[in-house]
Amino acid sequence: MAKKLRAWTKDEVKALKVHSKRRTPVAKISKEMKRTERAVRQKAVNLGIGLGHRR
Numbered sequence: 635m636a637k638k639l640r641a642w643t644k645d646e647v648k649a650l651k652v653h654s655k656r657r658t659p660v661a662k663i664s665k666e667m668k669r670t671e672r673a674v675r676q677k678a679v680n681l682g683i684g685l686g687h688r689r
Contacts, residue, residue: 640669642677650674654683 646667653663663685664671678685 647677647681650677650681651683654678654685657686660686 649667650663660671660674664674667674675685
């Protein structure tokens with residue numbers, strides 16, 4: 635059974651950008667946002683921002 639996709643809120647996008655600047659590890663971001671690491675990485679790619687060691 636597929637999981638239902640949850641839309642990203644403006645606040646979540648802002649938080650993701652802050653984490654990008656602080657170079658927070660993806661694992662920590664995903665736990666905080668209650669999203670998978672893959673979802674967090676994909677959103678970052680779509681926004682054109684770097685995360686963690688991939689900068």
